[in-house]
Structure formats: C-alpha cells, structure tokens
Amino acid sequence: MTSLASGSRAAPTGRRRRSQLRRALPIYLFLLPGLGLYALWMLYPLASALFMSFFDWQLVRASPFVGFENYARAFADPLFWRALVNSAGYTVVTVAGQLVLGLGVALLLHERLPLRSFLRLIYYLPVITSWVVVSLIFVYLYNGQSGALNWLLVDVLGFLQRDVAWLAEPATALWAVAALGIWKGIGWTMVVFLAGLQGVPQELYEAAAIDGAGRWPRFRHITLPSIARTTGFLLVALTLGGLSVFVSIFVMTQGGPLNSSEVLLTYMYKQAFERLDLGYGAALAYIFAAVFFLIALVELWFVRRRLT
C-alpha cells in the first residue's frame, strides 16, 4: 500500500490523480484475491504449458529442448487432422441442432400456454445434469445388445432390421455423442432465446398483423432480425462449446472406435496423460487455442457485419 501511495506522489499529475487513486485503492484491494487466484490457476498454468510445449517434457528427468518440433509434428500427424475434422463435424451438427431446436422450443414456450413454466423447467433440466452421469446413461441407451434405442427402433417401430452398436460403429459413434450434446444444450439455448424474445416489441407484430402479414413473414421479418444479436451470441458461445467437447466423448467412446470420434481435446488429453507426451500435448493445446480464437474472431466479424 505504501509503495503505491509513494509511487503516485512521485508522479507529476498532482493532487487530483492522487485522490482518484486513493478512491480506487479499496477496489483494487478487493479485486486482489480474485486476481491472485486467477493468476495462480489460469495464467501460471498457461505460461508453464507454453514453456512445456518447447520441450520433450519428462515427468521426473531433465527435459530436452526441441524448439518448434512439437508444433511441426502436429501438422504432419494424420490423427491430429482427423481430430480437427471430427471436432468441426461435431461442432457444426451440435450448433445447428441446438440453435434450431432451441429456437423452436423457445418460440413455443414464449406463447401463453397452460403449464408453460413447468415445461420450461422440464426443457431446462438436462442443462443442469452432470455430464458424466448423462453420458453414462446414454451409454446404456445406445447399448448394442440391450439398449433402449435399439429396442425402440428395432422391436417397437421396426425401422431397423437388427441391433446397431451405436457407440462401437465408426459411422455412428460421433453422431450418437453429438445427439447427447444437442439434447443437453437445447434448454440453455431456449432460455437465452426466450430472453431475446422478451425484447421484441409487441407493436411490431400488431402492425404487421394489420398489414396482413402471416405467421411466417412475421417470424422471418420481425422475430429473426430482432433476435439477431442473441443468435450471434449463441452462435459464438455454442461453437466454442462444441469445439471443446470432452467429457461425453471421453466417457462414451474414448475417441474410438478406430479414432472415429477422436476430437481435439480427447486427442490432446491422450497425448499428454495417456502417452505421457506432455510437450506434444501442450503444443496441441496452444494450436487448438489458436484455432478456437480464429474461429471466434471470424464468427464475431460475421455477426457484426451480417446479422446486426
């Protein structure tokens, strides 16, 4: 504290600056514990991971410096590209699914309906469940021998001739996990859309109705443009969520079978913590961070330029 005060005394800006600082001091003091924890748990690991990414990091022994070798390795690693493509596919499907279904549910539950609050609660429930728990439940639903999904599709509806091992089939594993992602995310998307819908002026609909606009034109020309900012926010948030999918994949398929559901974070985790290739894992983490950052920038640009 004293050093701060004496520092400000030395500054030539004078009295006013000093009294400002004195007013701000308690605020900074209150922020200090939080900032300290942030530095300890976020900045410090970030910095050490960056450092590690330039070494063939060893747990106990001395680590050889390898420069950018870990980064170069990633670009020559077919599984890295596989994980990138899988992550992109997962993200496109889950973002689209959550946006469309979340908006649909929000529109329905925006109407005055009996049991509206109850239904909103029901749709929101999956959001607050534990990822691990629902992932394990979905493993049961998808079971290739006695799962509920096979029972429904094969025995009840007759859509399929024989049981499918949804999570053990390279063609279906990633999409089966994506279905869980959509189911679990609809509620949150719905709540954000509902908030956006509250802000649409009712007069616009009344005026449009007088002009003879039907349901679809009203939705297309009033609702959608009015919630563009909400949609933009959701697009960015859901994309980052999709790219950082981990728990459900790790619990349900471990990236298998045959890497068909390997995504960026599971691949990074495996390199670091299963193969003990910690330097490579750290380099992958930084590459992914750069990818995420770029995608978010492009989306923000798109939202600013085109949606609003």
Next chain:
Amino acid sequence: MQSIGHPWLRWAALLSTLALVTAACTATPVTTPAPAPTGQPTAAATSTPVAPATGTPTAPTAAPTASEPTPEAISGTVTYWAAYDQVGPEFRTMSEVVIPAFQAQYPGVTVDLQGIPYDDLRQRLITGIAGGEVPDLLRADIIWVPEFAEQGALLALDQEMEDFDELAGQVFEGPLSTNFWEGQYYGLPLDTNTRVLFANRAVMEEAGLTEMPTTVEEFEAMMAAIAELGPERYGYAEGGTGAWNVLPWIWSFGGALTNDDYTTSSGFVNGEGTVAAVTKLKEWLDAGYLSPSILGGGSPTSEDIGGGRAGTVLEGPWMPPIFEAQFPELETELAPVPAGPGGSASVVGGEDIVVFAQTQNKEAALAFLRFLLSEEVQLEMGKVGQMPVLTSLSGHAELPDYFDTFSQQLETARARTPHPNWPLIDEALGNAVLEALRGDKPVQQALDDAAATIDGLLQP
C-alpha cells in the same frame, strides 16, 4: 536438441515437479532406523496371526533380518493404491484382515488403502507423477512397471532393500522378471494370474455338452452347439480386441506379437500364426459363434456368461468370487485355453508391488511390502482369488481348488511385451484386429499395417 540443465529447470518447472525431483535426489529416509539387537527378533514381529476373521491357525511371520529396524521404531502413514473394487472380496480382505494385522505388528504405522478402479488408476498415477501426488506403494499391473521405471518414478528395490535377493528367491521367476527394466529390479511380484476358459454349466447342459474342449476343433464344435440354441446365443464372448483379449488365441495358433528380443514385429504380428488366429476369430464372429460384443458397445462379458447368453469366456482367477456374488446361480467349468497348432497358451497377468521414488515413508512402506509377501498374507489374499507368487504356497491345501487350472495354464502362459511403449503397441494391435473383424480391411493387410506401426514403436 539441447538438454536443459538445472538452473533452467529450477526457473521454470512446475513447483511440484521440482519438489519431486529434489526429493528423488536426496532420498533420505524420514525415520532413522534404530539398530535392532542382532539375533534377537522382537516378540511383536514373530507372532501376530494374520487371519483372525477366518480363525485358521497361521504360521509365524518371518523374523526381520538384523539390519532392519524394529517394528516399534517405524512410524508414519503408508498410502497404498490398488485396483481393487471397493465392494469386492479382495478389498474387504485387504482392509479388514491384512492391514489391521500389519498395524497390530507395527503400531506406529497407518496404512491408507485406496481402492481405485483399474481404468482410473493409471490416469490418477500419471497426473499424480506430474504433480507429485503419488502413493508410497502401488499394486501395479505388471505391464506398467517398465513405463513408470522409464519415467524415473520408481525406486530400484534391488538397491534399496538389503534382503531383496532373499525375497526374490522365494517367488516364481516369471512374475519376478516383470519387475526388471534396464538392468534393475523396480519391484517385487505380488500376485499372478492368467486367463483360462470358463463355461456356463447350465448352457453346456442345454446344448447337450458334457466335456470341456481341449482343442480348438472341439471348442468350435462346442460354440456351434451353443449358437444353435437360438438367436442371440453365442458360444463365446470376448470383451475387446486388445492384446489381453486376443493374445491367447494368437499364441495358441502359433503366432506372436514380436520376436523374442522385442526388437521387431514384422513377420510376427503379420506372420502366418497370427493371421490364422485373427482369421479364425473372424470366421467365428461371422458364423455367430462369437458374440459381436468383441467389437465393443455391448454388455460386459461377465453378464453374457452370467445371463446364459454366451456359453464361454476367457477369464482370470479373480472372477469366481465375483461370479459368486453377482450370479449366485451360475456354475462354471474351467479348462485351459483350447489348444491350437501352437499348443494351449494364455497371457500372463498379475501385479507387482512398487515403491514410488518420492515416498516420505520408505521404511514403513518397505515393511508393509515385506508383509504383503509373507506366506500368511499371500495365502489370505489367495483365498479371494489373488494367486500367490511364493513358490512355497504352490498347491497349498487352503487355496481354492480352481487355482489348479490356472497353475496348469501358467506353465505355458506368456508375458506381454515389456516395453515403455506397450500401451501404444496394444492399441495398434487392438485397432488392427478390430478392423479385420469388422471387415474394414483384409486380415493380412490390417496386420501388415499394425506391423509397420509396432516396428516404429519398438525402436529405442
């Protein structure tokens, strides 16, 4: 490539890693051993019976050698991690019988046992090694020892224990060899096991079978008879395509994973015998003899055999007590793996006991380690399915009868490749067999691809 020296490391390494490194460098025991009077073993060390729960009389504990401190002089907490099911019989015996007996003998020592599921244990250990949060003692899968030793995480027990040779002389040679890496022994064997053929007796009777198969041909006939019983009935269920799962067949068909020196896999993992084994598995799968659960995504094989969906499985000696608890109705017949052109071969499993380099309680940890290798403890754990490694207990009357089949199988059972890259080798084999069984690739091509991958992994 340049190696970073100590100043660099100090500047930047994780605090915990640093602590771990320094601890490893200055490995001084925390408790100073008090010299024991030579030739006078203390009373406490000689006469604590281990098995009060069962009431069977037990032999006295081996007297400590002269160089060891007396039990009273040792104190501290020993953390012990083991892949025991928390509600299983092994965990119960360890926590309710073995540890209390040890603590009675060493009043200053507390053993903190943590039963961690097998799949989580490796993860916990790896994150633990990185963060300096590891147990003092670990019941390690034999296949992990080279990997952790290579990381520098384990104490070389042949250097740390004066009585190492004496202890090593009491155990079976095969399990002992799994502790050897780059010229040193990093552990001692704790238990051994292998996989043998289990058959559901009720299913056999339903299919009109009376004899267990001894050859692959007889096994095929058996599977065919069971598959005939109806849809979703299988002769045999296997839990996956990894090395633990398929090596018994590969070896029994005369195949192999690598050469004897573990330097190359070309000509072995894609050689005639291995191709024949995988081709056979695919035939069985396509014919409906082998449950599709081998491809993943189905039920555990224990439920398949327990529920009568499958007639046979390959399982280890820990299974009978578990079957007894989960499927009280189930009666099983045991036999060695059906013999093929390569004879009847199975895969050696088991656990070693290892001490982590940064232990703060080395004396106490080693005392508990010695205790775990005593005849009473080995016998007591044997009763719940953990096969002893002491040669003196071979065929002991108090051990379960079903151990006979396992002992017989162990005579021809072989070890998996001891190599720090083993998890990757295992994955390469598992993926290749999966691709072959799914029909994604012809068997030969899938295994050729695996050979190329594994050859790279075997390079030093």
